[in-house]
Amino acid sequence: MTVEALRRRRPETLGQLLDAYGRELQAVAYLILRDRLESEDVVIETLLTAFERGGSIRDERALRAWLLRVATNEALGRRRQTARLVRLDVVPDAAGPRDLASESSTRLTLLDGIDALPVQMRAAVVLRYYADLSVDEVATVLGKSPNTIKAQLQTALDRLRTHLADPVGSSLGAIHHA
Amino acid sequence: MHDGQLEDRLRSALRGEGDALPITITASELERRLALRRRERFGRRASFLAAAVAVIAVGSLVATTGGWFRSTSVGSEPSLAPTPSPEPSEAALPCESIDPATMDEPPSLLMGASPGDAKAYGGLGSGYRLGDRQVGQEGTWDHDSIGFEGVVAGFPTERIQVLASDPGACLVGLRVDARPSDRMGDEPVRLAELTSEPSRVLEFAKPPVGDWFVLVHADFATPTGALAWRETFFAIEVPDCAPLDPASTDMPPAIDAVSFFEGTGIGHAGARVASAWNGQVVGTPGSWDGLPAEPDQIVVIPGFDGLQVTADACMVDVRAEALLTVYAEVPDPAPTPIGLPVRRGEGSPVVDITSPSTGGWTLRVRASFLTVDGSEAWSETLFRVASRFLAPGLTMGPDFFEIMGEAGCPSYHLTSGASASDGCGAPYELMEGREPVPVVSGAPLLFRLTDDWVIEESRVIAVDAELIESGQFAPEYSVDFQENVGSTLSVPIALDPGSWILRITLNGNRRGDTFGAYYDIAVTVTP
Numbered sequence: 001m002t003v004e005a006l007r008r009r010r011p012e013t014l015g016q017l018l019d020a021y022g023r024e025l026q027a028v029a030y031l032i033l034r035d036r037l038e039s040e041d042v043v044i045e046t047l048l049t050a051f052e053r054g055g056s057i058r059d060e061r062a063l064r065a066w067l068l069r070v071a072t073n074e075a076l077g078r079r080r081q082t083a084r085l086v087r088l089d090v091v092p093d094a095a096g097p098r099d100l101a102s103e104s105s106t107r108l109t110l111l112d113g114i115d116a117l118p119v120q121m122r123a124a125v126v127l128r129y130y131a132d133l134s135v136d137e138v139a140t141v142l143g144k145s146p147n148t149i150k151a152q153l154q155t156a157l158d159r160l161r162t163h164l165a166d167p168v169g170s171s172l173g174a175i176h177h178a
Numbered sequence: 179m180h181d182g183q184l185e186d187r188l189r190s191a192l193r194g195e196g197d198a199l200p201i202t203i204t205a206s207e208l209e210r211r212l213a214l215r216r217r218e219r220f221g222r223r224a225s226f227l228a229a230a231v232a233v234i235a236v237g238s239l240v241a242t243t244g245g246w247f248r249s250t251s252v253g254s255e256p257s258l259a260p261t262p263s264p265e266p267s268e269a270a271l272p273c274e275s276i277d278p279a280t281m282d283e284p285p286s287l288l289m290g291a292s293p294g295d296a297k298a299y300g301g302l303g304s305g306y307r308l309g310d311r312q313v314g315q316e317g318t319w320d321h322d323s324i325g326f327e328g329v330v331a332g333f334p335t336e337r338i339q340v341l342a343s344d345p346g347a348c349l350v351g352l353r354v355d356a357r358p359s360d361r362m363g364d365e366p367v368r369l370a371e372l373t374s375e376p377s378r379v380l381e382f383a384k385p386p387v388g389d390w391f392v393l394v395h396a397d398f399a400t401p402t403g404a405l406a407w408r409e410t411f412f413a414i415e416v417p418d419c420a421p422l423d424p425a426s427t428d429m430p431p432a433i434d435a436v437s438f439f440e441g442t443g444i445g446h447a448g449a450r451v452a453s454a455w456n457g458q459v460v461g462t463p464g465s466w467d468g469l470p471a472e473p474d475q476i477v478v479i480p481g482f483d484g485l486q487v488t489a490d491a492c493m494v495d496v497r498a499e500a501l502l503t504v505y506a507e508v509p510d511p512a513p514t515p516i517g518l519p520v521r522r523g524e525g526s527p528v529v530d531i532t533s534p535s536t537g538g539w540t541l542r543v544r545a546s547f548l549t550v551d552g553s554e555a556w557s558e559t560l561f562r563v564a565s566r567f568l569a570p571g572l573t574m575g576p577d578f579f580e581i582m583g584e585a586g587c588p589s590y591h592l593t594s595g596a597s598a599s600d601g602c603g604a605p606y607e608l609m610e611g612r613e614p615v616p617v618v619s620g621a622p623l624l625f626r627l628t629d630d631w632v633i634e635e636s637r638v639i640a641v642d643a644e645l646i647e648s649g650q651f652a653p654e655y656s657v658d659f660q661e662n663v664g665s666t667l668s669v670p671i672a673l674d675p676g677s678w679i680l681r682i683t684l685n686g687n688r689r690g691d692t693f694g695a696y697y698d699i700a701v702t703v704t705p
Contacts, residue, residue, distance in 0.1 A: 014205050014208040014209060014212065015205035015208075018205055018208060022201050022203060023197075023199075023201050024196075026201055026203075027195075027196030027197060027199055028196070030195075031192060031195065031196050036199065039199075040201075040202065040203055043201075043203055044203060044207070044208060044211050047208055048208065048211060051208075051212065106187060106191075107187075107190065107191040107194055107195075110187060110188060110191040111191055111192075111195055114188075114191075114192070125188070125192075126192060129185065129192050130192040130193060130196050136586075140479065143437065143478075143479070143483075145566065145598075146586070146587070146588075147587065157181055157184055157185070157188075160184060160188065161184055
């Protein structure tokens with residue numbers, strides 16, 4: 001229905017797009033950028049782009065993949081514009097052994113580890129494990145070969161595993177590749 | 179912790195974080211931003227990075243007319259005076275009237291540039307009349323903006339063409355009114371008013387420099403003379419090509435390359451290797467050396483992504499060549515560069531060039547700039563472009579219609595010299611949205627590759643789908659091996675009843691190109 005509305009550019013299309021895809025796009029943008037205001041802006045730009053240029057999308061599934069591609073590119077573009085190396089001056093408080101055993105602590109440690117991944121790799125992780133895209137779809141969205149994505153995802157898993165095992169050690173002096 | 183557990187935790191962590199985010203954007207905020215975006219776009223000149231979309235293929239028209247890109251003499255200044263009569267152009271080609279008795283509404287209208295891009299662009303429909311039926315009021319400006327970028331009519335375009343989406347439909351009249359996009363309160367200016375013998379394409383002179391919002395009224399020929407017209411809004415951008423003053427800066431403008439898809443583009447800086455500016459040539463013209471060890475790679479997907487070069491200046495002559503990266507194992511290690519034709523945009527800050535075919539390429543772009551004193555000014559820049567290999571899909575009999583499997587881990591060796599070979603042992607990945615194929619034990623399954631690929635060799639193994647799903651070790655069972663298969667692969671499924679994943683590893687060829695990949699397909703075997 002949204003695809004048809006896009007073709008016809010009905011006034012209500014923007015609202016429909018927002019309802020159908022806004023939450024997912026914002027989450028993807030936020031998980032890449034870690035900035036709520038920026039991620040909202042990414043969603044707005046993505047939905048406006050869809051409204052203006054999405055009339056040739058053939059079906060809903062293609063529309064979702066296309067929206068994710070636009071949003072990811074928009075997010076990566078914003079990150080690229082301000083790309084710099086940021087050295088963490090303040091090491092986050094280390095969680096105690098008991099906390100580490102808890103689920104929420106593991107979640108926070110994982111999120112911290114994801115934040116420390118290079119941004120392209122982080123985007124691949126978010127698209128694969130949050131948006132549930134297949135490896136080929138992630139490759140299409142990011143303009144990489146599936147093999148590159150597979151390698152990136154495997155590297156990400158390895159790094160996250162290391163980070164989980166020793167969150168403090170692997171964070172000390174970490175350099176975030178923005 | 180093994181990968182499966184970690185992946186589960188990763189999903190959980192990401193979902194917990196992402197889904198907890200409140201969404202505060204509203205539809206009215208989107209509408210406000212849309213209005214703002216349009217004002218900004220029409221108010222500034224260099225908004226071309228996201229290239230024009232809403233492209234409607236007119237392949238059949240191009241095929242029947244031999245293309246409607248044609249040479250037109252250049253020289254007359256564009257004018258706002260109404261066009262007195264239509265150009266004959268393709269008017270001489272046969273076309274047919276439309277019959278109000280057999281259709282619901284007239285064909286939609288398209289717009290293109292002449293000379294220029296061999297594509298037509300869709301507009302925003304307003305109203306129409308077909309016999310006794312009428313929708314909307316004639317000549318009503320019921321939109322104050324258009325939702326997409328329009329026809330770019332830079333150099334060498336002189337005329338704007340209007341045609342019907344149905345290549346058989348004939349136009350007999352045209353009325354075109356325009357308003358500057360940033361002054362929509364102005365009275366419309368008539369750009370053209372003409373009648374014509376039945377013609378596929380009608381033309382009018384392009385408007386002056388600026389961004390224009392135009393309302394096109396086109397009359398169709400009908401067998402009984404019944405009224406048939408359609409009105410459509412279009413946008414026309416006529417870019418200003420201001421010449422550069424070489425005395426004002428030390429260097430000519432930088433050239434960037436942009437890969438774009440459906441209006442969203444990613445810019446990439448290149449490595450300038452030579453330039454001519456202010457009477458001096460520096461660098462090594464014609465060099466293929468100069469890219470950094472790890473250049474910013476531009477990835478394009480053939481058939482999806484476009485390739486543009488951009489500069490903050492008017493590029494009046496653009497030449498693009500590309501050199502295929504050939505790896506050592508290929509017999510001919512020294513290919514000659516190929517030219518990449520310019521598709522559109524010369525005379526503007528954004529020029530579309532043809533994407534290279536599959537492979538890794540060094541792209542060299544030489545762009546000449548317009549200067550105030552007529553002096554030579556150009557810049558030569560190298561880029562790295564990777565054009566992806568699009569592996570064929572796997573279809574199943576008896577109708578071979580739907581793609582049941584997507585290629586995993588493809589490798590290829592093409593006659594162009596492009597090749598890639600990766601060893602990978604990926605996990606079993608089923609194509610999303612595909613249900614398991616029911617098959618009776620012992621019965622054959624038929625497979626074909628899309629895009630005319632012929633299967634040379636096939637190997638089929640099976641693993642227990644439930645074991646895979648639960649993350650357990652799943653032994654692989656050899657199901658079939660065949661050589662010199664041909665177009666259709668018939669695989670007898672001699673498996674026990676249950677859920678299985680078939681990994682079908684294929685080597686194929688097509689007109690000298692070869693490729694290999696595997697395809698995972700879920701099946702449910704019944705006794």
